[in-house]
Structures are given as structure tokens and as C-alpha cells.
Amino acid sequence: MNPQFDEMERSWRSLCLQMPLAFEDHPFGPDSTVYKVAGRNREDAKMFALLMVLHGELVLNLKCEPALADQQRSTYSQITPGYHMNKKHWNSIRVGLDEQTMRELVEDSYDLVVDGMPKRDKEYIRLQAVIQQG
Template sequence: MEYELWRGLALGMPGAYEDFPFGEGAAVFKVAGKDRSRAKMFGLLSHRFGLVSLNLKCHPVLAEQLRAANPQITPGYHMNKKHWNTVVPGLAEELMSDLIEDSYDLVVASLPRIEQAALDWNGLVERG
């Protein structure tokens, strides 16, 4: 259930798309404006050994706070542990949506301005 929910939240971000560079068991969520060659990853959703997990980029200070407050959030598996978290099922849908949006925003902020403009990004994803 979480797999499809998290996948839908990630793909709902403007300019987001799914790629499988590591095989069918790991969906990589990338964002790009007009130029997919400049795309950057903002999430990695995996389903291994019957377990679902989602790696998301996070500001280092917030990452520490989230890990301390939620046992479902740990340092990023196979990622830079300072900037990435791994999340497993058990968090509220609203918190997961916020975490995905934060990861997306951090990554889009690092894209060239022309790519940001193509996404109509002005600092934060607007929530409806």
C-alpha cells in the first residue's frame, strides 16, 4: 500500500518522472524542467525482500531531528548519510507528503535557473 501511495506522491511533483537505472526493484524519482539530461534524483523507492523503503534528500539539521523523533526514519541506506534519510512504513500520509516535497524542493533548488523556470518553481511546491 505504501509503495503506491509514495510513488503517487513523488510522481505528483511538477516535472517528476520515474526511472529504473538500478533495475526493476528500485524506482528512482527524478526532476527536470525541459532538459532531462540535467535531471536530478529526489527519491529512491525500493521493494527488497518484501520490505518497502524510500530514500529522500533532507536538510542535515532536520534529518537529525526527524531521525530522533521517528524510528521509521534512519540515515540513508547506500546514500550520503548526512543529506539522505531512509523511510519505512509507519508515518502519517501528511508527514510523508511533506518529506517528499522537502526532498523535491532541495533538489530543484540545485537545478539551473532555466530548469527551475520551466518547472514554474519559485522556492516551494504550492500545496492545494
């Protein structure tokens, strides 16, 4: 990978791993990193981000509210329908967005996934987030 990718990959990795109870997984092999969140049982973890190199470009797939997906895609040239994902619910993000926008996109993806989890898992994750913040 080139140095620009290394720096951006570290930045995106850090954003994803800052989310409460987030962790990395490699279910598709070493060439892609999946970021998941787990509630009480790590085996029931859900994916909120997928980091990969696609046709020579660093790409981060993030879940998105369907009502916002088209708006984001028309606002930012770096955001396109999610590669190899449900295009209604996922966006592919390419290098070039500012850090604050990236943070918001990662947080939104994470929150959407957590909101779809069972109530007990959501409560557990939120409690862990409060503990993590001190």
C-alpha cells in the same frame, strides 16, 4: 511483494509523481524505482526519491536538509540515515508514517533538488507547476 507493500508503494509512488515534472526511472534495474525531476532537458534530470525493498522492508530514500536530518531521525523510528546514500543529505523512510508527514518529506526532498538546479531549469519547473495547477 505483499499486499501491504503494494498499497504503500502505490501511495508513495503517487506522492512522488504529483510533483511538477516528476517521472519514474529504473537506472538500477527493475527492483528499484528512482523518481526524478527534469527542467528543460530530461537528460539532466535529478533524483529526489528512491523506492526499494530492503531486507524485506519497503523503503523510500529522500533527500533532507542536513540540519533537519538528525531531528527527524530522533523524532520518528521509521526514519534512519539514507541506505547506500550520503547519510548527511539522505534519509531512509520505512512504512508507518502518516500521509501528511510523508507528503511533507517528499515535497522537502523535491524542493531541495529543484533548488540545486540551474536558474533557468528552476524557472521552467516553477512555470510548469503553475500551468499544471491551472
